[in-house]
Structure formats: structure tokens, C-alpha cells
Amino acid sequence: MSDTFTLDGREIPFEPGQTIMQAALAAGVYIPRLCYHPEFKPHGSCKLCTVKVNGRHTASCTYKAAPGLQVESNTEELNTERRTLVQMLFVEGNHFCPSCEKSGDCQLQATAYELGMMSPHFDHFFPDRPVDASHPDLLLEFNRCILCSLCVRASRDVDRKNVFALAGRGIHSHLIVNAASGRLADTNVALEDKAVQVCPVGVILKKRRGFAVPIGQRTYDAAPISGHVQGSASLTEE
Amino acid sequence: MSFNLETAENPEKLRRVAIDPVSRVEGHGKVTILLDDQNKVHQVRLHIVEFRGFERFIQGRPYWEVPVMVQRLCGICPVSHHLAAAKALDRVLGVRKLTPTAEKMRRLMHYGQMLQSHALHFFHLSSPDLLFGFDSDVARRNIVGVAEKYPETARKGILLRKFGQEVIRHTAGKRVHGTGAIPGGVNKALTVAERDELLKDIYHIVAWSREAVHLARELHTSNPALYNSFGIFRSNMMSIVGNNGDLDFYHGNLRARDDNGGIIFDGVDYQGYNNILEEEVKSWSYMKFPYIKSLGKDQGWYKVGPLARVQNCNQIPTPLAEAERREFVDYAGGTPMHAPLAFHWTRMIEVLHAAEVIKDLLHDDDILGSELMTEGVRQQEGVGVIEAPRGTLFHHYQVDENDLITMCNLIVSTTNNNQAMNEAVRHVARRYLHGKEITEGLLNHIEVAIRAFDPCLSCATHALGKMPLEVELLDAEGLPLDRLAKNGDGRFCASLGLAD
Known part of the structure; x- marks a missing residue:
């Protein structure tokens, strides 16, 4: 008999040590997120998974579940704040869904749809970020980076390579690769690396594969991102 | 083939109208007319x-993004750009x-x-003019x-x-801006x-397309005085033609x-276009003039376009459209038809041909096949050409060893028709401009002439017959005498705010 907490009025069981996010996922409940991935240590940076625990804002991917917690997630207030966060991500980079090969498979796009984002709302920054096409099989499209650090964690913790890192601070934060030249071709990255598989947006791309999957068969064509929650009854794909 | 009225003889007396490129957007046309003291037309x-x-x-x-990106050139015929780019990148x-x-x-x-x-x-853009008359309510x-x-x-x-x-939806995934063609397949x-x-x-669809040809033919042949002469000029014609000189919209060699x-x-x-x-390049237009x-x-x-294609080919490889082509050629009397309003008739012959080809393809089991892609030896450059609805469309790319585009040259159909339009x-201005006062009738006559070519500027507004258009009348000193404009919602106003 495990303990439970309350999420939007529903009793959610949890195992000792689980975060609110982990327990919610196991129960098939979707909490919006971009930097959280079940296989990696939480980073707590995108803030999309922010919930209210006993009335206070906190990141559900890092907050440990405890018996009797009153957690709010799917509320108009929190979803409005999440929508604003997503809008800011859209304007900070160059996210042109119409010509992006990740369209339909992109978690940023899918989350924006989920949250009912109808426009970017803010002025675009239109940063100038040249792509790195130096690697024969991989393309780095920095314009779409949302600084989730999943590639950093995957390369460090799974691949044991440290190919990727975030450099700079604040608004100057940016993705770099571990080579004196700054070019991906001069790193020891490999196609089968976990870091290459994990990008939630369209930054780390296998070359010459774009648009091979027809519209209708892409990840989020059949069901919105909230229908892809791990452990849910109907869909288990993540 | 003269360029009468393109440039007035005494341009030093004329003021050049400055057009701010920022304020001009796709779908906006502008006609300028220069007159002397006797109201004689000197420049259009x-x-x-x-x-x-x-x-x-x-x-x-990256090159594989191009067929999806460039189709955003247009919301009416994006497939044309999608396929021309894919063909270039096949190469x-x-x-x-x-x-x-x-x-x-x-x-x-x-x-x-x-x-x-x-x-x-x-039906949406031109039939109102043709069915009701250019001067109608x-x-x-x-x-x-x-x-x-x-x-x-x-x-x-x-x-x-x-x-x-x-x-389009079943082949590209979406009715507008799909992803069906990828380089290599x-x-x-x-x-x-x-x-x-x-x-x-x-x-x-085949039956209705045939009726559409007959409607266009009926309109033309019942008023030959208008249809055979309105806006007429003689010119060369160019298109691609397929095997044996067949009409072919997707692939072929260039013929003029x-x-x-x-x-x-x-x-x-x-490839050697x-x-x-x-x-x-001419100083007064942002659109180039190919020759x-x-x-x-x-x-x-x-x-370029339907009038050129239907007369450039030897035959149309589907029976119903071929019969209509023969009737058109017979009507023209064994000599090329150059009347702009004949675009409509030939455009409907092409609709019938397209419907017949679709019917044949739907009966071909190859469209259910599973072999989708082909590979070859990587090159640095490729040209893709198709016959888009509005005419011959050229896409030319160079790609570096890292798979990035280094050069792109497009000659879009409307550009090919620049001088012709x-x-x-x-x-039309020579024939219908009477005196200094611009009437709504004149404005629409000019629109009808431009519309016959189905240029992108008439469709990019996505409005029904409401192409923003501005006509400006200047005197011999280059000073504006009169100006009349129609904006995107069909209302007339003094100016679109394009000039000065």
C-alpha cells in the first residue's frame, strides 16, 4: 500500500523517493515539460512543469512527493504561465515550424499546441546563429535550441563523452561542442550516441532524413503530447 | 515586337515615381501612365x-529542407515550387x-x-469579368x-x-504546404x-472539366471582336514539352x-537553361525581364503558361483534351493565337487534360507501390523545371560538401511573363484610356488584361477578384494628374500609399 498525494483532485500513489512528476507519469497524468526526461536526472530549468504544492509554485520534476500534498497542475493560472514561458522560448530562437523537419515530432511545437498558444505574443529576437553542418552525418541547428540540456546530460551521463555543454550566462547562454575548433566534426560524437537521439526540438538532426515521414504518421499527428504520457492506458510511446 | 510606351522619349521632363520597397507586398500591382499636354499616352x-x-x-x-521551405513562395500553387525544388535536388x-x-x-x-x-x-477570379462584362456592376x-x-x-x-x-492532400499530406516530394523520391x-x-x-471531374472547356470556348467564340483583340500583342512562346512533343506539365525539354x-x-x-x-534588370521594376x-x-x-503550352506541344496525350486542342488550333486558323483572353480557353483545355491524367494515374497500380526512393552519385548542382499553372518555373541550386545550399536562382512563371503582361x-491603356480622367471601367480593363495571365500578384492576395491595384496618371512634367486605387477588400480609394 503506497502513499498518495492529491493532483488536481485525483489521488496519485507514489513510491518513496519519487518526484511529483515521476508519480504523475506513472499514473498516466500529463504535466507539461521540456527539460525533463525520465531517463535523466532532473534539471529543473525549463519551469514548464511548475505546479502549485500547497499553494506554492515549485518544479514538479524536482519536488519529492509526500503523503497528503495538495498539488494543482492543470489550472488556467498555471497553464497561462506555461504558455508565456513557451512563447518566450519561441521568440528567443528562430522556430520556423513551416519549414522545420521536426514539425510534427517536436515537443516544443506539441507543447505549444497543447497549451493553446495562438501567437508568439512577444517581439522576436531573430538571433543570428549559423548552423554547424561540418559533421558528415549530423547537423546542428542552433536556431532551435531551447537550452533544455538533455544532450548535455545524455552525453555526460550515458555516452560518457561530454560532447555538448551550455556556455555563457543568462540571456547569453548557448550550446557549445567539445572541440577547440567549435565544430561538431572535430568532436568524438557518434550517430548512435544517446545525445543524438534525445533532442526534443530540431537542433541535433541526422542529415538527409528530413521529411521522410509523411504527414499523418508523425509523432503528434495522431494524438497531442498529453496523449503520449508514459504509463497511460492508451498510449505508451514517449 | 516593340517596346513602345515602355519609356517616354523625354524622360528628363518626367519625374520618377519613387516606390518604397518596404511598403510593397506580394499581390500588389501598380500601373503608371505618362501623358503629354495633349493627353497622349507616352509611357505605361x-x-x-x-x-x-x-x-x-x-x-x-540544408538541401533537404528546400522543397518544403520554398513552397511558401505561394499559397495558391505551392506544389509547383515544391516539385521544381525536389527535381533540382534529385539531380x-x-x-x-x-x-x-x-x-x-x-x-x-x-x-x-x-x-x-x-x-x-x-471560376473564382476571372469568370465574373467574362460572364458579366468588364464594365458590369x-x-x-x-x-x-x-x-x-x-x-x-x-x-x-x-x-x-x-x-x-x-x-494534393492525399499525395502531400496537406492541401496546402505538404511534404510529399523529397530529394530522390x-x-x-x-x-x-x-x-x-x-x-x-x-x-x-472529367465531365465537368469538359463542360468548363466548352464554357470558355463559348465565351470566346461568341464575341470574337473582343476576345481576339483585347490587349493583343505578338510574341515568342516557351514551355517544356514531353516525349514526342506531348503536352507535359511535369517533365520534358525546353521548346520555344x-x-x-x-x-x-x-x-x-x-540543365543548361x-x-x-x-x-x-530594369531600373523601374523589381521583377527581372527574361529573354x-x-x-x-x-x-x-x-x-509562358497555358496559351504557350497548348500551342507549343505537338499533341495532348489524352483524347478528350486533344480533341479540344484541335478545335482551338482550328479556330486560330493555322497560325498561333496571341490574344491574352485566349489564355482562358487554353487554361480550361489544360484542366481537362489534368483531369484525364489523374484518372489514368488512379488506375495505375504503381501509385500504390512501396519503392519510394532512388539513390545516385552526389553532385554539387542541379536545375529543376516544371510547367506550373502560370508557366515555366525554374529552380537552380548549388549545394556544398556539407549539404548546405550555396546558390539559388529562381525564375518564376510570372517573371517569364513580365514583358508580355x-x-x-x-x-489596353492605348485603346481604352480616354482623356485624363481615370474611370473604374479603365481600371478593370487593365485588371482583366493582367488577370488573363493569372499572375501570382492576382492570387497572392487570397481575395476573390479583389487584387489591390493602383493606376496613376502623370502629366508631361511628371506630376500626378490623377490616381485611383482599389485595395484588397475591393474598395476604391485615392491611393494604396505605394508611391512617394
């Missing part, structure tokens, strides 16, 4: 903004022959595109008026377009269910004829 120019920005911002992008991948499934899927998509774009143009001169007076015609026109869009074939859904309607129908060149591989064509190199800029300009507008 049609100014159009075209989409050249794509050539620059496509640079530095970059060293692919010269696609799998039968891939080629037939692309053809199906393209002929669906022809059907929907031509139907949109004829402006309140009725639109698709709603057509639907009231000729409900069956309007209904079939709308359903023809819808069918074309469904063909396609990303899907049809399912049996998709094919059957299209087969269910195709026989009506002179104004009497004599061959200027034939069988030219379009820049050996035979040159583009001239056939061997004839020079004064004699080498040409027209200017000539048509000059003819």
Missing part, C-alpha cells in the same frame, strides 16, 4: 513585387530517374495542383454574383478546385482507401517558337 508600366528574397535566405540551409543527389511510384505520385500531386489552381483562377462582378446568376457553373467550379486539393504512396476515395469522383509558330529552339535540356535564357539570349532583349522576350497593359 506595370510594376510588380516578386519573391526574390527566397534566393538569399535559402542560402546556408544534386545524382538521381536521374525516380522509381515509377515516386514519379507517378509526384505527377498526381502536380496534375491535382493544375486542376485546383486553374479552376480557382477561371462592380457589386455583382464577383464569385458570389456568379453563384447567384449561374449557380451550377459556380458549384462545379468550386468542386473542381476542391477535388484538385484532395488529390517521395515519402508516401497512395493507400487503396485514398485511391478509392479519389476514384469515386474522378468521372464527374516565334510569333509565327516557327521553332526557335527545341529539345533543350533545361542559362545558356539560352538571360534575365535583364532568349540568341534573339537579344528586344526580340527575345516570350510568353506589360505589353498587354500598354495595349
Whole structure:
């Protein structure tokens, strides 16, 4: 008999040590997120998974579940704040869904749809970020980076390579690769690396594969991102 | 073939009208007319903004993104850009022959595109002028008026377009801006269910397309004095033609004829298009003026599109459309037809041909196949050409060893018709401009001449017969005498705010 907490009025069981996010996922409940991935240590940076625990804002991917917690997630207030966060991500980079090969498979796009984002709302920054096409099989499209650090964690913790890192601070934060030249071709990255598989947006791309999957068969064509929650009854794909 | 009225003899007396490029957007046309003290027309120019920005911002992008990105040039015939880019990039991948499934899927998509774009143009944009008259009540001169007076015609026109869009949806994934063609092939074939859904309607579509040809023919032949002369000018004509000189919208070699129908060149591989064509830049327009190199800029300009294609080919390889082509050629009397309003008749012959080709493709099991992609030896450069609804469309790319685009050159159909449209507008202005006062009737006559070519500026507004247009009258000193403009919602106003 495990303990439970309350999420939007529903009793959610949890195992000792689980975060609110982990327990919610196991129960098939979707909490919006971009930097959280079940296989990696939480980073707590995108803030999309922010919930209210006993009335206070906190990141559900890092907050440990405890018996009797009153957690709010799917509320108009929190979803409005999440929508604003997503809008800011859209304007900070160059996210042109119409010509992006990740369209339909992109978690940023899918989350924006989920949250009912109808426009970017803010002025675009239109940063100038040249792509790195130096690697024969991989393309780095920095314009779409949302600084989730999943590639950093995957390369460090799974691949044991440290190919990727975030450099700079604040608004100057940016993705770099571990080579004196700054070019991906001069790193020891490999196609089968976990870091290459994990990008939630369209930054780390296998070359010459774009648009091979027809519209209708892409990840989020059949069901919105909230229908892809791990452990849910109907869909288990993540 | 003169460029009378392009440039006034004493330009030093004339003030150049400055046009701010920032305020001009796709779909806006502008006509300027210069008059002397006796109100004699000295200069007429049609100014159009075209989409050249794509050539620059496509640079530095990965090549496989290009067919999806460049189709955003247009919301009416995006498939044309999608396929022309994919064909150019096939060559970059060293692919010269696609799998039968891939080629037939692309053809199906393209002929669906022809059907929907031509139907949109004829029924939604032009039929109000043709059915009600150029001077008719402006309140009725639109698709709603057509639907009231000729409900069956309007209904079939709308359903023809819808069918074309469904063909595109099943081949590209979406009715507008899909992803079906990828360099080296396609990303899907049809399912049996998709094919059957299209087969269910195709026989009506062929029949209605035939009726549409007859409607266009009837309009033309019942008023030859107008249709054979309105805005007329003689010119060369160019298009690609397929095997044995067949009409072919998807693939073939370049052929050009002179104004009497004599061959200027034939069988030219379009990979070498820049050996035979040159583009001239004129100070007064952002759109270039292409011409056939061997004839020079004064004699080498040409027209493209349905009127050129139907007269350039030896035959149409489907029986019903071929019968209609023969009737058209007979009507023209064994000499090329140059009247701009004949574009409508030939455009409907092409609709019928597109419907027949779609019917044949739907009966071909290759469109259900599973071999979608071909590989080849990687090249650095490729040219893709197709016959878009509005005419010959060129896409040319160079790709570096890192798979990024380094050069892009596009000659879009409307650009090919630049000089031709200017000539048509000059003819109309000479004939219909009376005195200094610009009337709504004049404004619409100019629109009718431009519309015959179905240029992108008339469709990019996505409005029904409400192309923003500005006519400006200048005196011999270059000072504006009068100006009348129609904005995107069809209202007349003093100016669109384009000049000065």
C-alpha cells in the first residue's frame, strides 16, 4: 500500500523517493515539460512543469512527493504561465515550424499546441546563429535550441563523452561542442550516441532524413503530447 | 515586337515615381501612365513585387529542407515550387530517374495542383469579368454574383478546385504546404482507401472539366471582336514539352517558337537553361525581364503558361483534351493565337487534360507501390523545371560538401511573363484610356488584361477578384494628374500609399 498525494483532485500513489512528476507519469497524468526526461536526472530549468504544492509554485520534476500534498497542475493560472514561458522560448530562437523537419515530432511545437498558444505574443529576437553542418552525418541547428540540456546530460551521463555543454550566462547562454575548433566534426560524437537521439526540438538532426515521414504518421499527428504520457492506458510511446 | 510606351522619349521632363520597397507586398500591382499636354499616352508600366528574397535566405540551409521551405513562395500553387525544388535536388543527389511510384505520385500531386489552381483562377477570379462584362456592376462582378446568376457553373467550379486539393492532400499530406516530394523520391504512396476515395469522383471531374472547356470556348467564340483583340500583342512562346512533343506539365525539354509558330529552339535540356535564357534588370521594376539570349532583349522576350503550352506541344496525350486542342488550333486558323483572353480557353483545355491524367494515374497500380526512393552519385548542382499553372518555373541550386545550399536562382512563371503582361497593359491603356480622367471601367480593363495571365500578384492576395491595384496618371512634367486605387477588400480609394 503506497502513499498518495492529491493532483488536481485525483489521488496519485507514489513510491518513496519519487518526484511529483515521476508519480504523475506513472499514473498516466500529463504535466507539461521540456527539460525533463525520465531517463535523466532532473534539471529543473525549463519551469514548464511548475505546479502549485500547497499553494506554492515549485518544479514538479524536482519536488519529492509526500503523503497528503495538495498539488494543482492543470489550472488556467498555471497553464497561462506555461504558455508565456513557451512563447518566450519561441521568440528567443528562430522556430520556423513551416519549414522545420521536426514539425510534427517536436515537443516544443506539441507543447505549444497543447497549451493553446495562438501567437508568439512577444517581439522576436531573430538571433543570428549559423548552423554547424561540418559533421558528415549530423547537423546542428542552433536556431532551435531551447537550452533544455538533455544532450548535455545524455552525453555526460550515458555516452560518457561530454560532447555538448551550455556556455555563457543568462540571456547569453548557448550550446557549445567539445572541440577547440567549435565544430561538431572535430568532436568524438557518434550517430548512435544517446545525445543524438534525445533532442526534443530540431537542433541535433541526422542529415538527409528530413521529411521522410509523411504527414499523418508523425509523432503528434495522431494524438497531442498529453496523449503520449508514459504509463497511460492508451498510449505508451514517449 | 516593340517596346513602345515602355519609356517616354523625354524622360528628363518626367519625374520618377519613387516606390518604397518596404511598403510593397506580394499581390500588389501598380500601373503608371505618362501623358503629354495633349493627353497622349507616352509611357505605361506595370510594376510588380516578386519573391526574390527566397534566393538569399535559402542560402546556408540544408538541401533537404528546400522543397518544403520554398513552397511558401505561394499559397495558391505551392506544389509547383515544391516539385521544381525536389527535381533540382534529385539531380544534386545524382538521381536521374525516380522509381515509377515516386514519379507517378509526384505527377498526381502536380496534375491535382493544375486542376485546383486553374479552376480557382477561371471560376473564382476571372469568370465574373467574362460572364458579366468588364464594365458590369462592380457589386455583382464577383464569385458570389456568379453563384447567384449561374449557380451550377459556380458549384462545379468550386468542386473542381476542391477535388484538385484532395488529390494534393492525399499525395502531400496537406492541401496546402505538404511534404510529399523529397530529394530522390517521395515519402508516401497512395493507400487503396485514398485511391478509392479519389476514384469515386474522378468521372464527374472529367465531365465537368469538359463542360468548363466548352464554357470558355463559348465565351470566346461568341464575341470574337473582343476576345481576339483585347490587349493583343505578338510574341515568342516557351514551355517544356514531353516525349514526342506531348503536352507535359511535369517533365520534358525546353521548346520555344516565334510569333509565327516557327521553332526557335527545341529539345533543350533545361540543365543548361542559362545558356539560352538571360534575365535583364530594369531600373523601374523589381521583377527581372527574361529573354532568349540568341534573339537579344528586344526580340527575345516570350510568353509562358497555358496559351504557350497548348500551342507549343505537338499533341495532348489524352483524347478528350486533344480533341479540344484541335478545335482551338482550328479556330486560330493555322497560325498561333496571341490574344491574352485566349489564355482562358487554353487554361480550361489544360484542366481537362489534368483531369484525364489523374484518372489514368488512379488506375495505375504503381501509385500504390512501396519503392519510394532512388539513390545516385552526389553532385554539387542541379536545375529543376516544371510547367506550373502560370508557366515555366525554374529552380537552380548549388549545394556544398556539407549539404548546405550555396546558390539559388529562381525564375518564376510570372517573371517569364513580365514583358508580355506589360505589353498587354500598354495595349489596353492605348485603346481604352480616354482623356485624363481615370474611370473604374479603365481600371478593370487593365485588371482583366493582367488577370488573363493569372499572375501570382492576382492570387497572392487570397481575395476573390479583389487584387489591390493602383493606376496613376502623370502629366508631361511628371506630376500626378490623377490616381485611383482599389485595395484588397475591393474598395476604391485615392491611393494604396505605394508611391512617394
